[in-house]
């Protein structure tokens with residue numbers, strides 16, 4: 001059975017949703033990133049990047065075990081393993097990969113930096129909050145334009161590009177975004193939020209979702225010297 005080393009964050013939810021959509025059985029291995037479990041040797045043996053999510057598929061290509069990190073690579077792998085949620089026609093496939101890369105290189109990192117400077121940085125730096133806030137809005141505008149042309153990011157069919165992007169667009173109030181300002185994104189968000197696999201996927205480990213302020217220990221594990229020490 002596929003092991004998912006994960007935590008209830010947007011990047012973790014991508015893989016939970018994908019596994020629920022394709023209906024493969026999986027075992028959740030919680031990695032409490034606030035408690036520093038991403039630095040445990042067992043996890044570092046799967047991913048030298050000490051970030052969730054990562055998977056171990058005991059029945060990988062050629063029947064051999066496969067370890068994989070980076071949520072985009074995991075989504076592509078699971079789509080190819082099952083023949084689901086990524087178009088096979090070449091032009092449509094590259095459109096799907098294009099929007100997946102847009103999420104991986106743009107939406108995820110930029111929204112993440114906005115969250116950091118707006119919610120977690122010990123000092124408020126107006127330049128950083130404004131820069132990443134502007135980028136969050138610009139990326140929503142790009143998504144809205146695309147979703148005004150087609151039902152889903154890759155075209156008329158729901159795909160891994162949507163699965164990668166949805167967890168970052170949900171909870172828009174955390175980024176000061178009002179989805180009504182982006183009507184096509186809102187229509188897309190509301191349709192995806194109702195999918196039974198998505199409802200189940202975002203529930204994975206939800207009992208561990210942090211509520212309230214970050215503790216000093218969590219702050220140290222996520223943003224302190226421990227992140228940057230050589231290992």
Ligand SMILES: N[C@@H](CCC(=O)N[C@@H](CS)C(=O)NCC(=O)O)C(=O)O
Pocket residue numbers: 009010011012033038050051052053069070071072108221222227
């Ligand atoms: N590009 C990576 C990003 C993974 C990532 O940043 N994961 C965060 C949670 S959403 C994490 O593990 N943070 C732990 C840490 O920063 O130590 C992916 O998409 O898989």
